[in-house]
Amino acid sequence: MCGIVGYVGAQEANGRPLEVAMGGLARLEYRGYDSAGVALVTADRSRLVTAKKAGKLVNLSEALAAQPLPLATASIGHTRWATHGAPNDLNAHPHLSADGSIAVIHNGIVENFAVLRAELASRGVTLVSETDTEVVAHLLAETYAQTPDLAEALRLVARRLHGTFTLLAVHVDSPSLVVGARHDSPLVVGLGEGENFLGSDVAAFIAHTREAMELGQDQVVSITPDEVRVMDFDGNQVEPRRFTVDWDAAAAEKGGFASFMDKEIHDQPQAVADTLLGRTDAAGHLVLDDLRVDEAVLRQVDKIIVVACGTAAYAGQVAKYAIEHWCRIPVEVELAHEFRYRDPVVDSRTLVVAVSQSGETMDTLMAVRHAREQGAKVLAIVNTHGSTIPRESDAVLYTHAGPEVAVASTKAFLAQITAAYLLGLYLAQLRGTKFTDEVTTILDELRAVPEKIQKVLDGAETIRETARAMASTTSVLFLGRHVGYPVAMEGALKLKELAYIHAEGFAAGELKHGPIALIEEGQPVFVVVPSPRGRDSLHSKVISSIQEIRARGAHTLVIAEEGDDAVLPFADEVFFVPQTPVLLAPLVSVVPLQIFACELATAKGLDVDQPRNLAKSVTVE
Numbered sequence: 316m317c318g319i320v321g322y323v324g325a326q327e328a329n330g331r332p333l334e335v336a337m338g339g340l341a342r343l344e345y346r347g348y349d350s351a352g353v354a355l356v357t358a359d360r361s362r363l364v365t366a367k368k369a370g371k372l373v374n375l376s377e378a379l380a381a382q383p384l385p386l387a388t389a390s391i392g393h394t395r396w397a398t399h400g401a402p403n404d405l406n407a408h409p410h411l412s413a414d415g416s417i418a419v420i421h422n423g424i425v426e427n428f429a430v431l432r433a434e435l436a437s438r439g440v441t442l443v444s445e446t447d448t449e450v451v452a453h454l455l456a457e458t459y460a461q462t463p464d465l466a467e468a469l470r471l472v473a474r475r476l477h478g479t480f481t482l483l484a485v486h487v488d489s490p491s492l493v494v495g496a497r498h499d500s501p502l503v504v505g506l507g508e509g510e511n512f513l514g515s516d517v518a519a520f521i522a523h524t525r526e527a528m529e530l531g532q533d534q535v536v537s538i539t540p541d542e543v544r545v546m547d548f549d550g551n552q553v554e555p556r557r558f559t560v561d562w563d564a565a566a567a568e569k570g571g572f573a574s575f576m577d578k579e580i581h582d583q584p585q586a587v588a589d590t591l592l593g594r595t596d597a598a599g600h601l602v603l604d605d606l607r608v609d610e611a612v613l614r615q616v617d618k619i620i621v622v623a624c625g626t627a628a629y630a631g632q633v634a635k636y637a638i639e640h641w642c643r644i645p646v647e648v649e650l651a652h653e654f655r656y657r658d659p660v661v662d663s664r665t666l667v668v669a670v671s672q673s674g675e676t677m678d679t680l681m682a683v684r685h686a687r688e689q690g691a692k693v694l695a696i697v698n699t700h701g702s703t704i705p706r707e708s709d710a711v712l713y714t715h716a717g718p719e720v721a722v723a724s725t726k727a728f729l730a731q732i733t734a735a736y737l738l739g740l741y742l743a744q745l746r747g748t749k750f751t752d753e754v755t756t757i758l759d760e761l762r763a764v765p766e767k768i769q770k771v772l773d774g775a776e777t778i779r780e781t782a783r784a785m786a787s788t789t790s791v792l793f794l795g796r797h798v799g800y801p802v803a804m805e806g807a808l809k810l811k812e813l814a815y816i817h818a819e820g821f822a823a824g825e826l827k828h829g830p831i832a833l834i835e836e837g838q839p840v841f842v843v844v845p846s847p848r849g850r851d852s853l854h855s856k857v858i859s860s861i862q863e864i865r866a867r868g869a870h871t872l873v874i875a876e877e878g879d880d881a882v883l884p885f886a887d888e889v890f891f892v893p894q895t896p897v898l899l900a901p902l903v904s905v906v907p908l909q910i911f912a913c914e915l916a917t918a919k920g921l922d923v924d925q926p927r928n929l930a931k932s933v934t935v936e
Contacts, residue, residue: 317408317422317930318343318394319502320520321483321493321513325388325540332356333384335512336392337376339519342564344372345575345720345924345931346515347396350407351375354418355387356490363418363487367393367407371925388490388540391483393420396930399428400445410449412456413440416487419455421448422515423500426478451476455484466494466537466544473498473535474548479677483513496535496548501675503701504528504536504543504555511538516673517701518718522564528555529701558701566717576721576813576913576923580906581772584765586726587902589715590733591762599751601741601758606710608692614746616666616692619644620659622651622682623670624933626724626808627731631670632801634735637898641743641757652678655685665691668738672719672727674702676933683707696734698727712738721924722931723812725909728805729768729902736761736899757896764902767893771906778890778907781872782914785839792833792840792869793820793908794860796853799843802901806841806908812926813916823860836868841911843904844875844882846897854881861885874904 320339322332336353344351352367352375364385368374372394393408400406409418425431428447431454435442440453451472458468465486473482479499485492495502495513505512505520505527512520513536517527530536533548534555545553572578596602619638621631628650635646649659651669661667667686671679674697683693683704695708698716705711714730740757743749749757785791791810795803804820811818821830823842834840842861847854862885865871873886876894883889892903916923 317396317515318346318519319420319422319481319483319513319515320392321390321495321538322510323389323491323493323538323540324510330384330386332387332390333379335520335523336390337372337379338522339514340372340392340394342518342521342720343514343516344394345722347394347930348372348925349395349397349402350404351392351394352407352409352420353379353390353392354409354420354485355384356389356485356487357385358388358490360488360490363411363415363485365409365411365418367404367409369403369407389485389493391418391420391485391493398424399447406444406446408448410444410446410452412452414456417452417456417459417484419448419452419482419484421451422481423479425450425476425480427476431475451482459486465489465492466535466546469494469496470535470546470548470550481515491539492537494535494537497530498533499677499680499703501673501702502530502536504530504538506543506557509540511540511543513538516699517560521560521562525560525563526557527560527701528557529706530555531706532703560700562717573917574721574913574923576723576725579719579721579726580909580913582717583726583729583906584769584772586714586716586730587733587768588762588765589717590730591737591758592715594737595758599755601737601744601754603710603712603738603741605705608694608709610745612692613666613742615664616644616742617664619646619666619668620654620661620686621646621648621668621670622654622679622686623648624651624676624678626728626805627670627672627676627679629801629805629808630728630731630735631668632804633732633798633901634668634739636798637736638739638742640898641739642746642748644742649682651676651682654682661686661689661691663690667691667693668696668735669693669704669708670696670731670735671704672698672724672731673931674699674704676704678933680704680707694738696731696738698730720931722926722929723809723923728905732901733761760896760899764895764899767895767903768906770893771903775907775910778910779914781888782911783918786915786918788816788839788915790817790838792830792838793818793843794823794826794840794857795820795843796823796857797845798898798901799845799857799904802843802905802908803841805905806912809909809912810915812929813912813923814919814921815927823857826860826863831863831867834864834867834869838869839872840864840869841872841874841908844873844879846876846894846900847879847881848894858882858885874907
């Protein structure tokens with residue numbers, strides 16, 4: 316949920332600790348923007364300097380500019396998505412111990428905070444905020460008084476906490492030390508020259524280094540200017556895995572677009588192309604990134620369950636159509652937060668596919684753990700290297716969408732669908748349900764898709780004009796069939812997320828079973844029309860649905876293939892997309908809906924990058 320950054324350098328260097336903290340928070344603000352704060356450790360061990368303000372990061376910047384700041388050697392920073400306590404100055408992080416010697420920032424939820432708070436109160440400790448995090452600051456101060464080693468004290472405190480957490484802490488007595496702990500919440504290390512970094516995401520330090528280190532579950536890390544030490548919660552020393560980040564800070568900048576969302580919509584041709592790169596060996600066979608499952612096991616799989624949330628779940632719905640068609644394996648798509656609570660039928664012949672942009676989605680991570688406990692193999696489709704879900708899975712297929720900063724997902728959605736197609740083709744190849752030449756043909760069709768997406772983007776002004784004209788609209792419905800159904804649901808979700816208006820996606824065949832009652836004069840309805848080409852086309856049935864709703868006064872906005880003139884008599888507005896094979900069509904048909912939602916919200920004066928009440932990564936269950 317929250318964004319955290321930590322820094323320590325060899326010497327006082329022209330305000331570098333503050334520069335790193337604020338720069339990192341700017342790149343992490345998508346993780347939470349209810350409030351922000353920093354703590355600086357002075358080199359002379361005289362004091363901790365803190366500043367924190369409710370609202371967006373600019374409020375913190377203004378507060379810092381208004382006060383004199385000492386040179387410092389270490390810093391921690393936090394941008395918050397509120398869970399415990401209202402988003403105000405008092406509840407913003409960092410939180411301090413009673414004597415002001417320790418500062419703590421936190422991502423996650425301490426579920427037993429009420430018990431710990433009562434325990435502290437019984438010893439006369441007064442808490443000034445409503446947060447669970449302040450409890451940790453006071454417990455850490457008490458433990459440090461008995462064990463004056465900050466990393467060891469944090470380890471002991473972490474063992475007492477229930478829930479999910481990443482914690483960073485600094486102490487006034489240790490100006491060249493930042494310590495952190497992680498349990499079910501992300502934390503990575505950045506490795507520099509004479510300086511080191513911590514962050515909830517590599518974006519926190521990517522402007523300074525691309526060399527990084529993974530932290531595992533239940534580990535405590537200490538960084539000084541020249542050293543990184545890691546131990547587990549039992550006190551054993553650990554040697555983490557190093558890796559190199561394959562994108563740079565420029566990839567996280569807007570690049571001249573008005574918003575990150577607009578940029579990321581335009582990144583989609585490259586994101587799809589990059590996700591397809593390097594997927595075949597010299598013999599033309601598909602390969603996965605990191606497969607730790609014997610091929611014989613995959614041949615015996617008799618059921619696939621996709622677990623995901625939100626947009627990723629709609630990517631899973633698209634995957635279901637393709638994988639079942641290519642592999643002849645039944646596929647279920649489960650909302651991850653419901654999966655383990657319904658006692659699902661999972662065994663050693665089940666393949667669970669976990670889809671998550673961040674690789675840290677807590678609902679999905681818990682579903683992964685439950686699946687593995689039941690004996691299933693798990694394959695992760697994620698965008699973020701070094702994240703928890705791929706580390707806890709049996710195999711991983713990385714998307715290569717690059718950083719996605721806007722909270723509402725666009726290019727990650729297309730990359731997830733692309734990766735799911737690759738998985739389906741890999742299994743079809745492995746199980747013999749598709750010949751190599753058939754797989755090659757579909758891959759060639761996939762490689763042609765980025766150019767088609769670009770064509771939609773190049774002709775997007777008509778969509779934008781329509782969106783601006785509809786800025787006062789209060790309700791929009793979306794209809795689709797077959798792979799157009801999850802596209803309709805994703806289109807509705809984007810509009811809800813960005814424009815805060817009523818939007819629903821329906822299977823077009825459901826119209827006569829109830830939703831048609833919503834149709835009244837002037838009701839805008841987007842209809843995703845399937846291709847008229849191919850056997851068993853649903854084209855004529857969807858045309859009939861358009862006629863039904865238009866006869867009842869609906870304003871019909873139709874997405875159809877180029878050359879499909881059959882829609883013209885029944886559409887108030889048509890947005891044509893390039894002809895694409897049926898199963899691959901979502902990669903182009905969803906793009907007009909993304910553009911529409913982004914432009915309509917912009918026309919309403921809303922922040923499309925940081926919609927209200929939402930955070931990029933949901934790291935609590």
